[in-house]
Amino acid sequence: MDEELLEILACPKCKGGLRLTTDESELRCETCRLSYRIDDGIPILLIEEASPIE
């Protein structure tokens, strides 16, 4: 994922930063404990599509 993009992406819920998982399949918000999937290179940053981090 583009580093400059990663720097400006935020959790749509709390607007805090997101962490890219090492396999680059998800972006995680540790504050909201939510995981946002990346589909074919497109981050799906929609709250209703996020899954809770176990």
Added chain:
Amino acid sequence: MSDLPTKRKTRDLFAGVAGRYRVSSDHADADDRRILFSKLALDPSHVVLDVATGGGHTAAAVYPNVRKVVASDLTPEMLVEARILARERKCENMDFVAADAERLPFRTASFDRVVCRIAPHHFPDVRAALSEMVRVTRPGGKVGIIDSVVPEDPALDAFLNGIEKVRDPSHVRSYRLEEWITFLKEAGLFLLHVSCAWKQHPFPEWVSRTGRPEAVQREVEEMFLTAFPRAQSFYRVRTEGGRVVSYSDEKGIFVGRKE
């Protein structure tokens, strides 16, 4: 404020017809965009966000003038189409993010310019979307909006908004110019430019683009054919052999600066 049923409708509708928006002549057409870009004073150093990019026309058009573009849309299938268009146009430094305009997933003050073209009439809460667009713009940065507007005359307003809702169940409202000016000021923008441009819509392409059944398309055509004379003349309804060939509406063009 979230409005899930409307957003679900919007996503479902656009997921099914995404490709038509990439090839849409209404969305590719450039007169209003030329005015918008000139008033935005784009610079090769700029990072730009295109909100509700749809088929990606505005993102691809702004790209040659700036350093980087991020294209967002509520419907991931639309972003796939926008990415095809971007690749055709050799837009390399462009990223695609599925996002709700009312809950933008970007850090505050991330963009030099934010644009949103022919989309706000789909937003359940246009004020929330504008407030988010202003939030992600850097201080001194600019926000540029283009959307269909309706005239002050309540009957003409109700006529076009009524037709749009039949053709496109995800249509929320096309606003009057005065409503737009209030929204933009309330969102914290200093208005730099407000103008209107007429746009002609070729009827058969326009009415079929939203993928509605034949009977609904026919109903929309009937609404134009049987419209009261003031509406027929204001919206420049052109007919041939009893069929609608085209109609025209006005696009409002707005540019504001974040103070």
